[in-house]
């Protein structure tokens with residue numbers, strides 16, 4: 001591990017270089033890796049169609065850079081540490097050499113199942129080492145992985161399988177999560193019963209060993225699939241711009257879209273950002289508590305750390321099992337140096353009381369990080385004082401599924417911190433703020449919509465199967481800019497604070513949820529005519545989900561009806577999208593053109609009913625008072 005940004009002056013120099021000569025700057029970074037064939041051209045781009053290509057003509061495989069490249073220098077170093085859900089079980093450590101063997105072996109098994117370069121493979125698994133192995137094995141043979149968070153419902157899983165036309169699903173028998181064993185394979189069976197015709201095989205990893213049903217001819221056990229397969233083999237060489245993975249994420253309209261990332265640029269950017277943001281030192285134990293089902297797990301449990309030759313820990317369980325001291329236990333036991341988690345987890349542990357963390361000595365900790373949602377001041381200080389004992393810089397990392405890697409963040413111990421601020425852009429990242437008319441807002445101490453003006457290597461390439469949707473969503477709002485969907489402020493010193501989404505996306509416990517998706521799910525409940533979903537401030541989750549529901553006839557048993565609504569949402573999406581509050585209403589405030597006035601609904605959900613603004617232009621202003629009164633008893 002070499003060449004980290006080492007001082008603020010160094011950062012300023014590197015940033016300036018990245019702006020005056022982006023291609024030269026990124027070419028220098030890309031040279032750190034093994035390329036089977038060098039690129040002809042560093043960057044080709046336009047944000048109009050959009051079309052962005054990095055390291056054009058280069059040929060490589062990202063897993064060769066995650067694994068083979070390290071065999072000589074760190075073959076016996078631990079690559080992955082797996083901490084199981086059950087605190088009584090021993091952690092599993094996998095060296096780089098072992099991981100190489102396991103990935104090659106499973107890659108060979110996938111090939112034997114007929115998986116070829118370019119085929120899509122859906123992975124629906126709990127946080128076991130096999131999840132990381134399956135992911136890397138796909139990449140190794142040039143297949144495209146689509147990891148689906150194992151908390152999504154059968155309906156959501158089926159939607160994603162169909163959209164990607166996946167050939168194989170890789171899953172596990174059960175998910176051991178806290179005190180529960182959640183049937184994962186059963187969800188796959190239910191999903192496949194919804195007509196996923198593209199699926200030829202299901203590979204099942206035996207995790208808990210509890211009984212499941214196997215479908216002869218279609219299903220095969222992981223341990224049978226790898227039997228007799230070689231633990232070595234060359235990676236399939238692909239083009240820099242060949243698809244590495246699809247990851248579905250929610251937007252303001254319609255169904256989740258498949259964000260596409262490619263081998264070359266994603267590799268260069270995740271490694272660069274990992275190394276510099278966390279200031280990883282050889283021998284450090286790095287722990288990111290995310291799930292590999294989300295982008296944070298892709299970029300900063302699997303790819304970034306392995307590319308950098310780090311020791312990356314993954315955790316199967318939940319922060320509060322068997323008690324709220326679990327995270328601190330794990331940090332103590334494994335001597336974790338760098339700890340990366342979400343504000344929602346920090347707030348939940350803070351609410352559990354200081355006793356769990358107060359008497360812990362965690363002298364190994366050097367760097368703390370957060371991601372996924374804005375962190376509030378109280379949680380920031382608690383994290384700094386109680387967990388970091390005031391000597392660990394907190395990197396508040398702002399980024400998105402679409403950006404592939406961290407975009408705006410302090411570099412630990414190198415650039416200045418400011419509570420609740422993501423602070424400064426990484427080298428190579430050119431953010432700007434834009435007003436409602438699309439004009440860039442210059443100067444400091446200003447607020448606007450956050451855009452990025454220039455491509456970086458891990459930028460989204462397309463939305464799978466629907467390039468026009470990618471253009472519309474990210475590149476059509478403001479000319480020649482990537483639009484993030486977030487609002488931000490830039491303070492007097494040029495530091496960025498992310499305020500939150502300015503579109504109809506809400507952020508619940510760090511999970512992105514589209515209000516339209518939740519409405520579609522609610523509308524499938526019998527007797528529901530229409531619904532409107534908005535976010536409201538929630539002490540632990542950051543935002544909660546508030547649903548206004550119109551029914552076709554008066555409901556006599558409101559509690560039972562609301563339960564049916566919740567069950568429907570769980571069936572259609574999963575428990576993460578369950579509304580926290582449901583209010584039955586006779587109507588929704590609408591404009592004369594029939595658009596729901598969400599601004600009013602948001603205010604009522606926030607409990608702020610004093611000043612709702614001008615409602616006289618509404619089609620049905622009388623409904624506002626009824627909703628206001630009803631909200632008081634929710």
Ligand code: WTA
Pocket residue numbers: 249294295296370371372373374375396397398399400401402422484485486498499500501507510511512
């Ligand atoms: C939000 C997660 C404030 C933001 C990596 C963004 C944040 C969305 C931060 C992306 C942060 C992420 N401070 N807000 N440090 N990090 N967000 O795609 O609204 O799951 O647009 O990627 O999370 O969520 P996603």
